Amino acid sequence: MRIQKAVRYRLEPTKEQESLLSRAAGCVRFVWNRALAIQKSYLESGCGILSYVDMAKCLTTWRNGEVFGFLSESPVHPQQQALKNLDRAFQEAFNPANPKRFPVFKKKGRNDSLRYPDPEQIKFDLHSRDADGRHRLARIFLPKIGWMKFRKSCPIGGEIRNVTVRRIAGHWTVSIQIERVIFPKAPQGEAAGLDLGVREFAALSDGTFVEPINAYRQWEARLARAQQAMSRKVRFSHNWQKARIKVQRIHRKIAAIREDFLHKSSTRLCKSHAVLVIEDLEVQSMSASAAGTMEHPGTLVQVQSRFNKAILDQGWYTFRRMLEYKTEWHGVLLRILPPEGTSTTCPECGHEAEANRPGLRKWFQCVSCGHREHSGTVAARNLLKRAGHARLACSAA
Incomplete structure (x- = not known):
């Protein structure tokens, strides 16, 4: 199986190289x-719109002219890639079946990036040493930028397809898209149902739990202080820019902690189970605002707001997306089922009633047979029963 993935490293450019990248x-x-x-x-x-070929001719005229001749001082392939992205954005915006948002103008300092689509232009020096014979940082060569050091935290491990340089929270990073061949191994373990929650990130049908990381909750106070400090600065001043970068770095730290947790959890589950059954959760509607309108104001707005914040802090959608491609890599069967009635149905006698779990309590207790169990485990067991996999060993898969 041929797969595509990306590895991201942090660049260590000099002051001159940072200026060239900017x-x-x-x-x-x-x-x-x-x-x-x-x-x-x-x-x-x-008159319609111009094609990519016509816009590429305009770009050549701009680079060779006097008015926009400064464009020739920077690499041409990222500029051509920007025209390709714009052409694709127009095609998606005018798609009658599934129209996307109309392209908008880009602002300075927001999503600054360069994409080099031709891997032949990129060179690497991964085993360099200094004058004393000690290992030093790996280097990458980018056209009209030169050799730059980067922190090689993991092997590249594949055929390079393209390279994207991006500025994130004041730091420059390089994302290398690679393509390689993998041979999925036979899945290990049995089938398991997963119920995602807030108190526990995931409850498994075998009674075990995956504890949440709560990255936003850990950094919420520090983020609030940084945002308050930024609000006291004069907008767009030098001190305001420094405070804004500080806020961005805290957001980036939160996202990195959450992403690392989701990657490790999803990989561990895929390596230890042959079948995974999860709920088809509508995260966008579950975390929608309860404020309502002027004519019909909402109720329990603050309670719902805290609940929405807890939901978004878990990263359920990202976790499901990771499971979708990682189960394919590891040869694991992934089933996605509707969540209706999973937490109010008794897994022992099958009795379904809202009274089994009044007020979305932590513990489930059947009013018919008296069975008492953790509500997350009950939902996970019901998911597994609906999927028709009460017990499935690896050999049966």
Whole structure:
């Protein structure tokens, strides 16, 4: 099986290289905005839009001219890639079956990135040593940027397809998309149902639990202090920019902790089970605001707000997306079932009633047979029973 994945490293550019990267990202943003303005003018005049080939000819004219000659000082392939992205954005926006959002102009300092689609232009020096014979940071060569050091935290491990350089919270990172062949092993373990929750991140049908990491809750107080400090600064001043980067780095830290937890948890579950059954949760509707409108104001807004924050802190959607491709990599069967009635149905006698779990309590107790068990485990057992896999060994898969 051929798969594509990305590995991300942190770059260690010099001051001069940071200036070159910022200038190159600014040129990409300029090309996008100018091409978008031209396309919008064509649309307003009723002439349709220009194709990518026509816009690429315009880019060549800009780079060879005097007015926009500064574009030639930065690499051309990321600028051409910006035109390709814009052309694809227009095609998706005008798709009658599933229209996407109309492309918008890019702002400075937001999502600064460069994509090099041609891997032949990228060079690596992964085993360099200094004058004393000691290992030093690995290096990557980017056109018109030069050799830059990066922290090689894990092996690249595949055929390079493209490279994306991005600025995240004041730090430059490089994401390398690779393609490689994997041979899925026979899945180990039995079938398991998973019920995602807030008190416990996941309850398994065998009675075990995956404890949550609660990354946002750990950093919430520090983030609030940083946001308050930024609000006291003059907007767009030098001190405001520094405070904004501090807030961004805390957000990035929270996201990194959550992502690391979700990756490790999903990989561990895929390696230890042959079948996984999860609920088809509508996270967007579950975490919607309860404020209501002026005519019909909502109730228990603060309680729902805290519950929404706890839901979003778990990363359920990202966890499901990870399971979808990791189960395929490991040869594990993934079943996604509707969640209706899973936490109010007794797994022993099958009696379903809201009184079995009044007020969404932690413990489930059947009013018919008296069975008492953790509500998450009950939901996971019901999911497994619905999937028709009461006990499934690896050999049966």
